[in-house]
Amino acid sequence: MNFPALDLLSVETLNLDEFLGHLSMLSLSLLLSINTLQLFCTIPPKELRTLKSLLGKGQHMAASDTVPLLTPYKMGKFELSHRIVLAPLTRQRSYGNVPQPHAILYYSQRTSKGGLLIAEGTVVSDTAQGYPETPGIWTREQVEAWKPIVDAVHEKGGIFFCQIWHVGRVSNYNFQPNGQAPISCTDKPLTPQVRANGIDVVTFSTPRRLRTEEIPLVVNDFRTAARNAIEAGFDGVEIHGAHGYLIDQFMKDQVNDRTDQYGGSLENRCRFALEVVEAIVDEIGADRVGIRLSPYASYMESGDSNPEALGLYMVNALNKYGILYCHMVEPRMKAVGDKVEIPHTLLPMRKAFNGTFIAAGGYDREEGNKVISSGYTDLVAYGRIFLANPDLPRRFQLNAPLNKYNRDTFYIPDPVVGYTDYPFLESDSYTNNE
Ligand SMILES: Cc1cc2nc3c(=O)[nH]c(=O)nc-3n(C[C@H](O)[C@H](O)[C@H](O)COP(=O)(O)O)c2cc1C
Numbered sequence: 530m531n532f533p534a535l536d537l538l539s540v541e542t543l544n545l546d547e548f549l550g551h552l553s554m555l556s557l558s559l560l561l562s563i564n565t566l567q568l569f570c571t572i573p574p575k576e577l578r579t580l581k582s583l584l585g586k587g588q589h590m591a592a593s594d595t596v597p598l599l600t601p602y603k604m605g606k607f608e609l610s611h612r613i614v615l616a617p618l619t620r621q622r623s624y625g626n627v628p629q630p631h632a633i634l635y636y637s638q639r640t641s642k643g644g645l646l647i648a649e650g651t652v653v654s655d656t657a658q659g660y661p662e663t664p665g666i667w668t669r670e671q672v673e674a675w676k677p678i679v680d681a682v683h684e685k686g687g688i689f690f691c692q693i694w695h696v697g698r699v700s701n702y703n704f705q706p707n708g709q710a711p712i713s714c715t716d717k718p719l720t721p722q723v724r725a726n727g728i729d730v731v732t733f734s735t736p737r738r739l740r741t742e743e744i745p746l747v748v749n750d751f752r753t754a755a756r757n758a759i760e761a762g763f764d765g766v767e768i769h770g771a772h773g774y775l776i777d778q779f780m781k782d783q784v785n786d787r788t789d790q791y792g793g794s795l796e797n798r799c800r801f802a803l804e805v806v807e808a809i810v811d812e813i814g815a816d817r818v819g820i821r822l823s824p825y826a827s828y829m830e831s832g833d834s835n836p837e838a839l840g841l842y843m844v845n846a847l848n849k850y851g852i853l854y855c856h857m858v859e860p861r862m863k864a865v866g867d868k869v870e871i872p873h874t875l876l877p878m879r880k881a882f883n884g885t886f887i888a889a890g891g892y893d894r895e896e897g898n899k900v901i902s903s904g905y906t907d908l909v910a911y912g913r914i915f916l917a918n919p920d921l922p923r924r925f926q927l928n929a930p931l932n933k934y935n936r937d938t939f940y941i942p943d944p945v946v947g948y949t950d951y952p953f954l955e956s957d958s959y960t961n962n963e
């Protein structure tokens with residue numbers, strides 16, 4: 530955002546509305562900073578009131594055209610122009626684990642100048658797969674295939690992170706090299722799960738428990754994947770530590786039943802995750818590393834008896850590595866009437882974490898604006914509605930209606946349908962509001 534010099538002379542060169550708009554954006558940004566500052570230190574109440582009322586004056590003048598989600602944010606060395614992040618979304622259209630040219634259009638449609646995008650879960654090795662046609666990043670061919678996709682995002686000014694992923698026991702023999710057993714921290718199998726369509730049942734093979742001395746090899750697969758992601762041009766990586774996949778399997782006490790240094794205590798259960806972080810930080814630098822965690826989730830029978838302790842232990846440990854961001858998933862939303870209620874229980878972790886905080890799960894425009902202006906999070910990641918609205922930041926800016934997402938086409942292999950055919954806003958129908 531460029532502010533005009535706020536001296537009186539420059540007012541003459543702007544029209545009054547424009548000037549008030551800039552002033553109000555500036556006071557909103559300052560207000561946001563003050564709210565965030567308050568989380569970490571105590572501003573005496575009297576000074577705080579004075580500060581806020583001063584800033585509130587500016588805000589009041591043009592409150593209707595300032596959208597907290599659309600304020601800029603500096604994430605490490607990245608200058609983000611707004612707070613709306615594309616959440617990682619598996620689309621299962623990467624035939625033979627190789628990213629395809631149709632992903633160029635898909636990601637560039639969802640790119641805005643200064644916007645952050647997180648690529649779909651991308652598997653780190655041939656043992657890491659559990660779903661058909663998910664992209665990988667362990668072969669030369671895969672790295673080369675990512676390059677034009679990353680280039681297209683950069684051409685439009687986007688910042689692009691690659692989510693690197695190992696499914697662990699959420700797999701079966703058919704996805705594994707030589708039909709071997711999937712690997713995990715445990716040999717406890719997952720019970721068959723009903724697919725999102727409510728009809729298909731997915732079955733999983735009994736996993737093989739990794740031996741202690743094999744674990745560094747898996748850590749190394751993550752390290753190599755991160756190096757490959759940087760080679761493909763990505764700005765950084767997001768370690769997939771959420772949703773019941775391998776890293777989460779180690780962390781959660783419902784799954785991890787090990788008796789070596791990778792199981793038992795909280796410290797031991799988090800060891801694998803932190804070794805992955807350490808290896809990647811060492812390989813590409815902390816300023817390019819994020820991680821996604823879902824301490825409260827119990828997807829894939831991966832729950833924990835004390836999610837808050839787990840989340841807090843992790844963010845405090847992550848602080849020591851100085852990584853760029855922590856991306857946390859809200860507990861499962863509850864439907865209250867026709868509105869989903871977001872539990873907002875991530876605050877202790879947000880307060881303890883020193884880097885950028887991203888929250889995800891069930892957010893809409895209104896909830897997103899609320900959590901940005903209260904300082905609950907720095908950025909908000911949007912999944913389903915960004916999937917269905919390639920121009921989501923623009924729609925939020927204009928408060929325009931949204932396309933509805935179609936669950937039936939989330940995971941079909943079609944290169945267009947449900948993928949690149951969600952419509953943009955008509956270019957001229959909202960110009961009056963801009
Ligand atoms: C089609 C689809 C694919 C997803 N794939 C991933 C994934 O690859 N990695 C991940 O961490 N989360 C994945 N998620 C979860 C989303 O990133 C997000 O957390 C979830 O959809 C909740 O956010 P929302 O309410 O904004 O959709 C996926 C969700 C959907 C609907």
Ligand SMILES: *[C@@H]1O[C@H](CO)[C@@H](O)[C@H](O)[C@H]1NC(C)=O
Nearest residue numbers: 569848849850851881882883
């Ligand atoms: C995190 O930030 C707090 C507050 O600014 C500071 O006291 C602490 O030393 C930081 N931790 C690390 C590991 O950098």
